[in-house]
Structures are given as structure tokens and as C-alpha cells.
Amino acid sequence: MIILFRLGIEWFQSMLLNSQGDFSNAPFWQRFIMPLVGVFCILIVAKLTGFKHYRLGIPFVIHRIKTHFGLIPLRATINQFFGGMFALASGFVVGREGPSVHLGAASSSFLGQWLRLPYNSIRILAGCGIAAGISASFNTPLAAVIFVMEVVLREYRIHIFVPVMLAAACGSVMTRIVFGDAHELYFFSFAAFSQWMYAYLIVFGVALGALATLFNRQLMRVMRLFRPVGMVWRLILAALITGTAGLFLPDAMSADFDSVRRLFDSNPDAILIALLLVVKMLLAITAIGLGIPGGIIGPVMLIGMLAGALLLSPLAAWLDIPDYISSFALLGLAGMLTAVLHAPLAALTAVMELSYSPQIIVPAMFVIVPAYVTSTQFFKNRSVFLQQLDYQKLTYAVNPIRETLEKVGVLSVMETQFKQFHDAPQKAIADYLAEHPTDIVVQRHSFELAANFKLAQFDTSLDHDADAIVFVDLAGISAQTTLAEAYDKMKNQRAGAVYIYDTNPDEVMGVLSWAQVQKHLHQGQI
Known part of the structure; x- marks a missing residue:
């Protein structure tokens, strides 16, 4: 050029x-x-x-x-x-x-x-x-x-x-x-x-x-x-x-x-x-x-x-x-x-x-x-x-937290070992988690226009009326994004996870949790 x-x-x-x-x-x-x-x-x-x-x-x-x-x-x-x-x-x-x-x-x-x-x-x-x-x-x-x-x-x-x-x-x-x-x-x-x-x-x-x-x-x-x-x-x-x-x-x-x-x-x-x-x-x-x-x-x-x-x-x-x-x-x-x-x-x-x-x-x-x-x-x-x-009112200063997270892509951090269920009953998921308590489990609900994904995990709230399994909505982010975009999705709840997709939002490549983002943020600040 x-x-x-x-x-x-x-x-x-x-x-x-x-x-x-x-x-x-x-x-x-x-x-x-x-x-x-x-x-x-x-x-x-x-x-x-x-x-x-x-x-x-x-x-x-x-x-x-x-x-x-x-x-x-x-x-x-x-x-x-x-x-x-x-x-x-x-x-x-x-x-x-x-x-x-x-x-x-x-x-x-x-x-x-x-x-x-x-x-x-x-x-x-x-x-x-x-x-x-x-x-x-x-x-x-x-x-x-x-x-x-x-x-x-x-x-x-x-x-x-x-x-x-x-x-x-x-x-x-x-x-x-x-x-x-x-x-x-x-x-x-x-x-x-x-x-x-x-x-x-x-x-x-x-x-x-x-x-x-x-x-x-x-x-x-x-x-x-x-x-x-x-x-x-x-x-x-x-x-x-x-x-x-x-x-x-x-x-x-x-x-x-x-x-x-x-x-x-x-x-x-x-x-x-x-x-x-x-x-x-x-x-x-x-x-x-x-x-x-x-x-x-x-x-x-x-x-x-x-x-x-x-x-x-x-x-x-x-x-x-x-x-x-x-x-x-x-x-x-x-x-x-x-x-x-x-x-x-x-x-x-x-x-x-x-x-x-x-x-x-x-x-x-x-x-x-x-x-x-x-x-x-x-x-x-x-x-x-x-x-x-x-x-020209063009921004050049970036928040230190965001600057640290933008240096790490989600592909290098996401967890690719996970179990995905398609419209499965809650009992099947509970039985699987009982045998594999440390695995990441994703429940997929199929709709006409798009799919919806939820993270299935044991309820640890100690509430007597709580179900054994709790489902957390997963937001999707592109595989090209960095930890900064994942942080933006989860920062309000300070918990949960997001799923990563490549070109098709209905296909999960990996899962990234709030704990993983926090870990890399603390490492970057140190």
C-alpha cells in the first residue's frame, strides 16, 4: 500500500x-x-x-x-x-x-x-x-x-x-x-x-x-x-x-x-x-x-x-x-x-x-x-x-480495568470441555451432575428463529424451597472479542457466565465464567 x-x-x-x-x-x-x-x-x-x-x-x-x-x-x-x-x-x-x-x-x-x-x-x-x-x-x-x-x-x-x-x-x-x-x-x-x-x-x-x-x-x-x-x-x-x-x-x-x-x-x-x-x-x-x-x-x-x-x-x-x-x-x-x-x-x-x-x-x-x-x-x-x-473529541485514554482485559482474547481463556443437553428434562441433567459434579453443563432450548442457552449447576443457596438444579441464562459473545466484552456482560451481576460462538450464534465453542475473568483481571493488575 x-x-x-x-x-x-x-x-x-x-x-x-x-x-x-x-x-x-x-x-x-x-x-x-x-x-x-x-x-x-x-x-x-x-x-x-x-x-x-x-x-x-x-x-x-x-x-x-x-x-x-x-x-x-x-x-x-x-x-x-x-x-x-x-x-x-x-x-x-x-x-x-x-x-x-x-x-x-x-x-x-x-x-x-x-x-x-x-x-x-x-x-x-x-x-x-x-x-x-x-x-x-x-x-x-x-x-x-x-x-x-x-x-x-x-x-x-x-x-x-x-x-x-x-x-x-x-x-x-x-x-x-x-x-x-x-x-x-x-x-x-x-x-x-x-x-x-x-x-x-x-x-x-x-x-x-x-x-x-x-x-x-x-x-x-x-x-x-x-x-x-x-x-x-x-x-x-x-x-x-x-x-x-x-x-x-x-x-x-x-x-x-x-x-x-x-x-x-x-x-x-x-x-x-x-x-x-x-x-x-x-x-x-x-x-x-x-x-x-x-x-x-x-x-x-x-x-x-x-x-x-x-x-x-x-x-x-x-x-x-x-x-x-x-x-x-x-x-x-x-x-x-x-x-x-x-x-x-x-x-x-x-x-x-x-x-x-x-x-x-x-x-x-x-x-x-x-x-x-x-x-x-x-x-x-x-x-x-x-x-x-x-x-476532535476523540478518546485515547482507556479505563485501566478495560485496558487490562482487552489484552486477552476469549479464545485463550474459555473452557472448551463442557456437556451440552438439547431440551433435556431437568432430571437427566441432575443425574449427570450427580455423577460429574465438576463438569460444565449447558442446556440448549431450540426455537424457530434462534436457540437459547443456559448454564445448569447445583443450587448452593441453602433455600429450603429451591430446586436441586438452577439454570443461569448465558449471553453469547463472538470468538473475536476479548475479556473486556465478557466483563461488560457479567459485571452487573458479578456472577454467571457467557458462551462463545464463531460465525453461528447457535453453536457453542466454549464457556467463560465470571471467576475466570476475575482471575485474569487480578493477574493483569499484579
Whole structure:
């Protein structure tokens, strides 16, 4: 899916531009028209799928994984595939990782539903799809694994870590087969630092933390300000702003890394870098804030690289700027990504893999820590994804009890050894229980439209008028469900049991009691 998505973007741009992402050599009228044409195509797809507003990308996927086991709606996936393709091809400052995450999670969840896997397994499979998507998009398998664990699933468990790792490796292998082995920032090299420069890196990180806070707050301000405006007019406004900026500063269009390479190859002065930084931030904030279907990580990386190059300028009296501009651009990427997403480990691994420079690790740590602390502690800046989730009123926090139970499927706990009677008299059941007092006995009553199931057991109430056998109604739940759904069925009575079925509710696969649910709940809490 991601390979097809990337090939689609490249095909559209090859039809319109001299080379991918090279808007500077396109005619001025084309730079203005392309975002408008892109929005027109996005709206056509939204109209065909019946969409009135967009809920796509990484925040939406986090919500679906936390509250819907990673099940992604088909219409949203269609909009993300084509909408993201048109947005990226037409020059909007959005990243391809947003669509990659969405498409990766959707593809794997569709596979899980087709295989009728348990929902807790589909959630893990969705995480695998996200890792494969990011890895296929940027050729960064390790950063993809860390991103899934740190940002999306927000937990480290070995039974999740291993399949996610394998999926990321597969995504990287496939993208290398199609697009080659070159990493995204192959044109950047990291220069060795003098010891005294580490002190400046702390100041450097503080500045990036402040810039990231400004970016997040302005993005959320744009989203809130234009909330009453309809989707059509918001997208058209984003296209007009992007097209107008492209008339005067074509290098500010798109979130393609090659645009940064072309800029740095021309030995730009600080004024040009500062201008590009301001315009790139403006275009990213308006495009994402007004609802263009694309990711935020790509623009944040570019903004970080430009900010890093700009913050190198104060050292011009002591350093040869061209020798260190690549190094500071990479460090700016790491600091900005950390402070915006609140994902320091993912940022560290991403910058290392993108640059293929392990020697960047220590300097990056000196930038990442102050950037993160400045953003979170001094400016009280939250992850941009969590802010977007709150704005869209999408749930991402789950009750601890439910979260524990959702990790266990009913198939792994249910009791499959049981005796089933079909409309049998009570005496026959009593005789059987007398000989097999520990067995699970299910009584089935057949009706014209459906069957009804009851659990038969000895009455232990010590009531003199009670029958020897008591029958408890059994609710049915699908074999794909988790212990959370079983808990919901029995929590009011704090007793009883449910029966498990596969495709036919009239066929019992197993029985799950309240005691079994309680046992696993206590084990999970311990």
C-alpha cells in the first residue's frame, strides 16, 4: 500500500514537474494552480465517499487503536490514500508519514478481520502495519518500531515488540527493492564536534523547544479559529495560501527533503534560511490546521533542519559554516521532532537512521533533552497528537480495568470441555451432575428463529424451597472479542457466565465464567 502510494505521488509530479519536489523550475502560474487542483481532486474523492469532514492520520489511528482495536473504516482509508496522494503531489507542506500510518494500520486491520482474528490480535497487527508503513515510507525500520511503541501503543511488551520489529524489517526490505538502498538524508554528513560546542548544543535545544511550542500552539489556534468554517472553504483557503506563497518563494512548497538539499547546495545566507523557515512554518500550520490530508512529521523535520541551520549562524566567527550546516540541520531535526511529538527515543533513532551516522547519538542527546524539558516543563507543551485528539473529541485514554482485559482474547481463556443437553428434562441433567459434579453443563432450548442457552449447576443457596438444579441464562459473545466484552456482560451481576460462538450464534465453542475473568483481571493488575 505504501509503495503504491509513493509511486502515485511520484507519477503525478513527474507529469507536472521537471523532477520530484522541484517547484522552483515550474512556471509561476503552475505553482499557484497546483494546490487548487489538488484540493479539487481531494473534494471529488470526499464527495464520492460521502465524507463531510476529515478524521484521518496519526491522531485518528491512535484513537482507533485505543478504543476500537485498530479497526479502521474503509471510507476513511480511501480518502487517506487518494487525498494524501493529491495533497503531497500538489505541493502542500504536509508529510507522507500521516497517510503511511493510516494506510498501514488499515491494511493490516482489514487482513485481521478477513482472517477473523481476535480483536486483541488485530490491535497488535495494526501496530505492525504502522511500523511497516513508516519503515516503507522513510526506510527507517528501527525508528518505526520505537514510534509504534512510544507514540501509538505506548507500551513495551515482548509479544508486541517482536512482530512489530518483523513488520518494520519487511517494510524496509520492500521499499529498498522498489526505491533503492539510499536513505532519505543521504546528502547530509555529520562532522566531528569540538568539546566546547556541547555547551552551545544545550542552548540550541532550548531554542528548539521554544520553537516547537510556538508551532504546536499556532497549529491548534488555527484549528480552533476555523472550526465553524466548512471543509470545502477551509481546503480552498489552504490552497490559496500555499499557491500564493509558491508564487514568490517556490522552495517553501512541499515537504520534500530534496528541497533542503538544493537549498544547502546553494550556500544560502541566514536571511534566506530565516525567510524559508517562517514561510514553511506558516504553510505547514495552515495546511494541517485547515484539514489538508497529510502528516505533520515531515514538515516538522524540515522546519527542524532549517531551524538548525539558522541557529548555526551565531557560531560563524568560530566555525566554517558550510562544514557544519548538515550537522546542525540533523540536530535541529532531532530536537524539533522531540519537542513537537514528545517522542525523544523515536527522534533519536530517526535522525541516526536517516543520516546513517551513529556518531550523531551523543550530540543529539545534548539537544533532545533540553528541547524536551523546555517544551514540557517550562512551556507546558503537550504532544501535538494528544492536543489534536482532545480538539476532535476523540478518546485515547482507556479505563485501566478495560485496558487490562482487552489484552486477552476469549479464545485463550474459555473452557472448551463442557456437556451440552438439547431440551433435556431437568432430571437427566441432575443425574449427570450427580455423577460429574465438576463438569460444565449447558442446556440448549431450540426455537424457530434462534436457540437459547443456559448454564445448569447445583443450587448452593441453602433455600429450603429451591430446586436441586438452577439454570443461569448465558449471553453469547463472538470468538473475536476479548475479556473486556465478557466483563461488560457479567459485571452487573458479578456472577454467571457467557458462551462463545464463531460465525453461528447457535453453536457453542466454549464457556467463560465470571471467576475466570476475575482471575485474569487480578493477574493483569499484579
